[in-house]
Amino acid sequence: SQQGEEDPQALSIQEGENATMNCSYKTSINNLQWYRQNSGRGLVHLILIRSNEREKHSGRLRVTLDTSKKSSSLLITASRAADTASYFCAPNYGGSQGNLIFGKGTKLSVKP
């Protein structure tokens, strides 16, 4: 399978701490995307990083991409209880339709 694989599967931290989630993928990508899913809701796009980018920021989110290791990480700084959700990475391998291949996700719990 070409899906991204997130690590860890579950993460529990205290409010104010940083949360780091990792994603590994198989082959060359066009870009890699991160999504968040709150319980019982659809996925929400967080950030996209292109294959020629190494780091990208959006608010409290920082994404890195290491194409030599075929891995990406999502860092959430100063986490809040509202960040409690599942986080998915989705490598985009390109091709005629450019479909995303979602991983199984990291379940983040931020305790107040």
Added chain:
Amino acid sequence: DAGITQSPRHKVTETGTPVTLRCHQTENHRYMYWYRQDPGHGLRLIHYSYGVKDTDKGEVSDGYSVSRSKTEDFLLTLESATSSQTSVYFCAISDKASSYNEQFFGPGTRLTVL
């Protein structure tokens, strides 16, 4: 949320009955997708559409068919529902392929097949 709605939001049906799920968008996006989400499997692509009447299979298409007769609607049909099709179904849309393809998701349909 982007203008995506799914109907019904919840459905309970019996094995062997036909079921149709509807995804409706008001964004005029070209691409539409159906995923299913199951514990331990994440999201898996069932079918997708890259234009009106243009559809293709995804990773787990067996037992499902789709139709797209107009830009705004993408229908997913289970011809004869089975218990293994109990899942949460998500529709997604995108207006770009390949290089970008940020997807916007609907709220989901929880389907239970007894």
